[in-house]
Amino acid sequence: MASVCFYFQVHQPYRLRHYTIFDGATDYFDEDKNARVCRKVADKCYLPTNRLLLELIRRYGGRFKVAFSITGVLLEQFREDAPEVLASFQELAATGCVEFLAETYYHSLSFLFSPDEFVEQVEAHRALVRELFGQTPRVFRNTELIYNNALAEAVERIGGFDAILAEGADYILGYRSPNYVYRPPNTRHLKLLLKNYRLSDDVAFRFSNRDWAEWPLRAEKFAHWVNAVNGNGYVVNLFVDYETFGEHQWQDTGIFDFLRCLPSEIFKHPDADFKTPGEVADAYEAVDTVDMPHFVSWADIERDLSAWLGNPMQHNALTELYRLEDAVKASGDPDILTSWRRLQISDHFYYMCTKWFADGDVHKYFNPYNSPYDSYINFMNVLDNLRSRCAAASAFHRPAVTALS
Amino acid sequence: MKIKTLMLGWEFPPFISGGLGTACYGLTKAMSRLGMQVTFLLPRMHALRFTAGELATPLDPAAHTPDVRSQAFSTAVGAYGRYGPAPFARRVTAAAEAELSEGPETGPAPYGPDIREEIRRYAVKVLKIGRSEPFDVIHAHDWMTFPAGIALAASSGRPLVVQVHSTEFDRSGEHVNQFVYDIERQGMHAAARIIAVSGYTRNIIVNRYAVPATKIDVVYNGIDFPDSVEAQPQQPQPASRDKVVLFLGRITMQKGPEYFLQAAKRVLDEVENVKFIMAGDGDRLYGTIEQAAWLGIGHRVFFTRFLRGPDVDRAYRMADLYVMPSVSEPFGIAPLEALQHDVPVLISRQSGIAEAFRNALRVDFWDTDEMANKIIAVLRHPPLQEMLRTNGRREARTFRWADSAAKVNAVYHKVVNAA
Numbered sequence: 001m002a003s004v005c006f007y008f009q010v011h012q013p014y015r016l017r018h019y020t021i022f023d024g025a026t027d028y029f030d031e032d033k034n035a036r037v038c039r040k041v042a043d044k045c046y047l048p049t050n051r052l053l054l055e056l057i058r059r060y061g062g063r064f065k066v067a068f069s070i071t072g073v074l075l076e077q078f079r080e081d082a083p084e085v086l087a088s089f090q091e092l093a094a095t096g097c098v099e100f101l102a103e104t105y106y107h108s109l110s111f112l113f114s115p116d117e118f119v120e121q122v123e124a125h126r127a128l129v130r131e132l133f134g135q136t137p138r139v140f141r142n143t144e145l146i147y148n149n150a151l152a153e154a155v156e157r158i159g160g161f162d163a164i165l166a167e168g169a170d171y172i173l174g175y176r177s178p179n180y181v182y183r184p185p186n187t188r189h190l191k192l193l194l195k196n197y198r199l200s201d202d203v204a205f206r207f208s209n210r211d212w213a214e215w216p217l218r219a220e221k222f223a224h225w226v227n228a229v230n231g232n233g234y235v236v237n238l239f240v241d242y243e244t245f246g247e248h249q250w251q252d253t254g255i256f257d258f259l260r261c262l263p264s265e266i267f268k269h270p271d272a273d274f275k276t277p278g279e280v281a282d283a284y285e286a287v288d289t290v291d292m293p294h295f296v297s298w299a300d301i302e303r304d305l306s307a308w309l310g311n312p313m314q315h316n317a318l319t320e321l322y323r324l325e326d327a328v329k330a331s332g333d334p335d336i337l338t339s340w341r342r343l344q345i346s347d348h349f350y351y352m353c354t355k356w357f358a359d360g361d362v363h364k365y366f367n368p369y370n371s372p373y374d375s376y377i378n379f380m381n382v383l384d385n386l387r388s389r390c391a392a393a394s395a396f397h398r399p400a401v402t403a404l405s
Numbered sequence: 406m407k408i409k410t411l412m413l414g415w416e417f418p419p420f421i422s423g424g425l426g427t428a429c430y431g432l433t434k435a436m437s438r439l440g441m442q443v444t445f446l447l448p449r450m451h452a453l454r455f456t457a458g459e460l461a462t463p464l465d466p467a468a469h470t471p472d473v474r475s476q477a478f479s480t481a482v483g484a485y486g487r488y489g490p491a492p493f494a495r496r497v498t499a500a501a502e503a504e505l506s507e508g509p510e511t512g513p514a515p516y517g518p519d520i521r522e523e524i525r526r527y528a529v530k531v532l533k534i535g536r537s538e539p540f541d542v543i544h545a546h547d548w549m550t551f552p553a554g555i556a557l558a559a560s561s562g563r564p565l566v567v568q569v570h571s572t573e574f575d576r577s578g579e580h581v582n583q584f585v586y587d588i589e590r591q592g593m594h595a596a597a598r599i600i601a602v603s604g605y606t607r608n609i610i611v612n613r614y615a616v617p618a619t620k621i622d623v624v625y626n627g628i629d630f631p632d633s634v635e636a637q638p639q640q641p642q643p644a645s646r647d648k649v650v651l652f653l654g655r656i657t658m659q660k661g662p663e664y665f666l667q668a669a670k671r672v673l674d675e676v677e678n679v680k681f682i683m684a685g686d687g688d689r690l691y692g693t694i695e696q697a698a699w700l701g702i703g704h705r706v707f708f709t710r711f712l713r714g715p716d717v718d719r720a721y722r723m724a725d726l727y728v729m730p731s732v733s734e735p736f737g738i739a740p741l742e743a744l745q746h747d748v749p750v751l752i753s754r755q756s757g758i759a760e761a762f763r764n765a766l767r768v769d770f771w772d773t774d775e776m777a778n779k780i781i782a783v784l785r786h787p788p789l790q791e792m793l794r795t796n797g798r799r800e801a802r803t804f805r806w807a808d809s810a811a812k813v814n815a816v817y818h819k820v821v822n823a824a
Contacts, residue, residue: 020778021675312788354796373766376789377782 002179003235003275003283004226004266005193007141007165008242010046010070011107012038012077013347015368019381026389028339028382033368035081038074042082045246050088052256056263057097064263065097065274068242069141072105072125073345075132086132093133099276100129102137102161108344109308111142111151112295113322119158121341126160139277141165143346145195145239145298146305149291152184152192161190163281165239167298168194176288179233183286191281192290195239195298199225204240208253219258223265223272230271234284237277239298300355308349313376318349320383324390331393339386343379351375408817410436411540411557412445413531413550424738425570428602428626429546432813435627435806441814444538448527448549520549521584528553535561542566542817548573548585551592564597564820568624571602572609575733576659590614597820600624600813602736603757609735622816625761627806628741647678648784651724651748653717654739656687661730661753661770663689663696668730670700671777672784679705679784684720686711721746725790726783730770731756740765744801749793751779761804764796 015037017030056064070089078086092098104110105125110118122140130136139162140155147166155161168178176182178194202222206212214221226236241248249255266272275283299307308314321343328340352372369375412433416426429445436443531553543565545554551567558565573581573589593599593614599621601607607621650669656662662683669681683693683706690708697706712720721727727743727750734756741758743750752759753770766779783790 020774021781022671022774022778311792313786313792316786316788354792370767371763373764373789373793376786377766377779380782380786381778 002226002230002233002269002271003273003280005235005237005275005277005280006066007101007237007239007277008066008068009141009240010068010074010242012041012071012074013107013345014073014077014342016348016378016382019378019385021381021384023381023385026335026339026385028385029342034077038077038081041243041247042085044251045243046082046085047088048251048256049242049245049259050085050092052260053098054088054092054095056260057092057095060263060267062095062097063267063274065099065276065279067099067101067139067276067278068092069101069103070129071103071107072121072128073107073342075128090133093135097276099139099278100133100135100137101139101141101165101277102126102129103141104143106341106344107143107346108341109143109146109318109346109349110322110344111146111154112305112309113318114325115154117322117325117344118154122155122158136160139163139165139193139281141239144307146295147292147297148295149185149293152187152190156187156190163191163193163277165193165195165237165277166292167296167303168197168237169296169303172290172292172296176290177233179229179236180287181234181280181284182288182290185289185291191286193235193237193277193280194290196236197298199236200238200240203238203258204244204248207244207249207255207258216254217258219261219265222258223262223268226266227269227272230269235275235280237280306355307353308346311352311354311372313354313372314349314352317352317376317379317383320380324383324387327387327390327394331390333389333393336386336389336393343383343386348375348379352379406821407440407442408541408814408821409442409539410444410542410544410817411535411538412443413543413545413553413557414445414447415547415549417445417447424626424736425547427738428570428736431627431629431806432809435810436813438807439810439814441810444540446531446534448523448530524549524552524588528556532556532560541821544568544813544817545592545596546570548589548592551588551595555592555595558595564823565592565595566598566600566816566820567592567596568600569593569602569606569610569735571735572606572613574609574613575606575735578658578732596620597823598622598816600816602626604760605755605757606735622812624809624812624816625757625804626736626738627804627809628738628745628801629806630745630802647680648725649723650679650681650780650784651684651720651727651743652682652730653684653712653720653727653743654729656683656685656690656693658689659732659734660685660687660689661732662687662693664730664732664770664773664776665728666693666696666700666702666706667773668728668776668780669697669706670702671774672780673702673705675777675781676784681706682709682720682724683707684709684712684717718746721748724748726751726780728776728780729753729756730768730776732770734758741801741804744794744797747794747798749783749790749797751776751783762797762800764793764800766793 014029015034016028019028053066102122102125104118104121106121108121110121126137138160142151145165145167152164155164178196182192184190184192202217207217209215229236245255245259295305296303297305324340328336351367351369352375354372414429416429418426418430433443433445535557541563543554543557543563545551545565545567547570554565554567573585593610593616599610599616601610601621601623603625604623607618607623610616610621611618652665654660672679694708697703721743727740727748729737729740729752731737731753732755734753737752737756737758740750740752751766751768754767755770759767768776768779
């Protein structure tokens with residue numbers, strides 16, 4: 001018996017506008033551009049894919065299931081710029097075949113820098129999902145699947161979670177397969193679901209690659225690969241960006257036809273079914289403990305933190321950002337707090353990545369800046385303004401720093 | 406097949422006024438290292454032949470190999486009047502030498518008022534030499550040598566390759582000299598292929614000279630990083646010292662000194678402990694000094710005039726950032742030289758190097774607010790400065806003359822096979 005567990009990551013950042021050191025205004029984000037991108041991706045991906053999923057769920061009478069993790073910042077943007085997208089996700093939620101996962105509201109790296117802020121963001125996201133979709137998430141996934149043992153422990157301490165997701169990196173698993181359910185060390189009942197990165201990346205990255213030996217990938221062949229797991233695992237965790245459908249892989253690649261045909265191909269194997277992450281956690285016992293003391297993510301070939309924390313600019317920007325936490329929270333100004341939190345969106349640091357040569361392609365595709373240096377300069381200018389607002393709002397005025405050191 | 410090249414150039418070390426001579430030298434040296442045969446014809450001086458193994462810098466007469474004759478001469482070749490008479494030149498073939506050294510050794514400078522006559526005389530001599538020198542390809546550098554190249558190609562039936570290091574639009578903006586433009590255009594159209602030093606220059610050639618893009622190959626310049634010289638250890642600086650922003654180059658309209666000063670003004674409005682050094686001479690020097698005074702930043706802008714050897718090194722050592730605000734720069738080797746000296750760079754987008762180089766800050770030369778914004782960022786954020794420095798230095802090393810020479814060789818094969 002092999003289950004297919006689909007989880008789709010749905011996220012768009014708030015991109016910053018061009019902000020120079022001479023700027024004094026407090027609107028840091030490019031509202032026009034963010035709205036434009038949101039509507040564009042809605043048209044190419046969110047709306048058509050949601051429509052297709054709804055059709056499949058109805059056609060298979062509840063046997064086809066998926067899970068979403070939609071970031072808080074994108075849910076906000078839907079409300080503002082594309083309410084029809086929010087409505088279509090709500091329609092999916094109402095079928096009972098869709099599970100919503102929890103993550104940090106701001107798609108942030110807060111776990112790495114501030115445990116308190118991390119908990120606040122998880123709680124905020126859980127509350128928003130409950131409000132919009134009428135269900136309380138019980139499975140957690142951290143930003144970009146960044147994970148280690150300590151994260152699992154922290155998530156169990158927050159409470160209310162039955163499972164957590166992580167990348168099934170080879171160098172961690174060794175001979176073990178990602179197709180079983182595991183448990184993190186030092187936790188009581190939290191289960192660990194690992195991404196089957198080969199099959200996930202076949203869909204997310206290789207699908208339209210004509211140089212790939214398996215191109216073109218049809219649902220029949222893919223279902224065959226999934227079924228090959230039978231006897232050597234319980235579940236195939238397909239964790240992919242939702243934008244894969246229609247945005248990263250355009251419609252003319254046949255990605256929608258692939259998705260449309262997949263359930264019937266999967267169901268041709270009598271043992272196979274679809275489960276959501278929560279159902280997987282309920283259905284299967286953990287077979288082993290997986291020890292992951294070091295951070296692992298789903299990004300780039302390194303599957304580590306180097307996409308966000310790989311160079312001195314990124315370290316500097318993140319350290320300075322979180323150094324402001326106390327001042328931001330002491331200011332009592334909700335606008336300052338919201339701005340500070342939106343600056344935590346991990347994309348800002350991804351844009352500063354200088355791993356050009358190996359992973360440059362995908363970084364470039366997602367990057368609104370001409371260079372990582374430009375993105376760092378822009379971010380630091382905004383942060384400088386935010387810092388001065390904190391100083392002005394705060395009871396303790398620190399002397400303004402004008403001289404360079 | 407081994408292709409013999411007759412190379413026509415107007416500058417060659419030590420007879421240089423700027424980038425052209427340096428580029429011709431770097432390229433020719435690398436070509437000889439690849440075993441390519443090149444005879445270089447310079448006006449009124451002496452032909453130079455490079456062969457593999459004969460690589461001593463011509464600026465160093467002591468390093469001459471025995472079969473190369475050097476000869477003192479006294480021509481006042483200082484194109485922009487700064488290099489003055491140089492004591493040594495190197496040789497070629499007897500015939501070439503006889504032709505080129507014929508006539509008085511002193512005469513009008515090659516960029517002087519009699520340049521039309523100089524160009525004509527050069528062409529006549531090149532034609533004569535062409536009868537005795539064996540060659541397969543003619544390679545002409547910039548417009549001064551185009552008439553000679555066109556004539557020789559017509560009389561010999563050999564293919565002409567012209568290399569464009571700069572166009573009249575780079576040098577003069579919209580106020581082009583029609584005489585120069587016409588020669589450039591004739592050369593480009595007569596050539597079998599054109600080598601442009603950047604995509605930026607190729608676009609100018611396509612748009613301003615009506616040449617099809619397919620006829621143009623882009624070959625970037627290189628820079629020699631001495632293997633032995635490693636990064637200079639940064640001298641410990643007092644924490645409270647002033648930051649230094651450096652402009653180093655000719656102070657002419659083309660180099661954008663006025664934009665540098667406008668940005669300096671904006672920087673100084675925001676932060677006070679910054680100095681701006683402008684190193685170089687040029688016809689805009691006095692106007693630029695005056696502009697600094699008018700902007701009220703005269704006490705923060707320092708003019709060093711033209712710097713040599715050790716003073717150049719010293720200027721780079723003081724600098725936190727090098728700025729190249731050029732209005733139009735066909736290639737732009739200067740930022741790579743700054744990185745050679747471990748100074749991070751901010752460059753104008755209106756340059757060839759901006760399209761080819763990643764680890765630099767880029768700005769439109771006219772956007773002085775953005776220029777100031779980026780200058781301040783580098784001065785304020787040590788991680789930015791450090792990354793631009795280390796990544797930039799590493800990338801600068803990838804601009805190798807050997808690669809340029811190999812590309813030029815490929816261009817030769819295209820034209821020889823087509824002929």
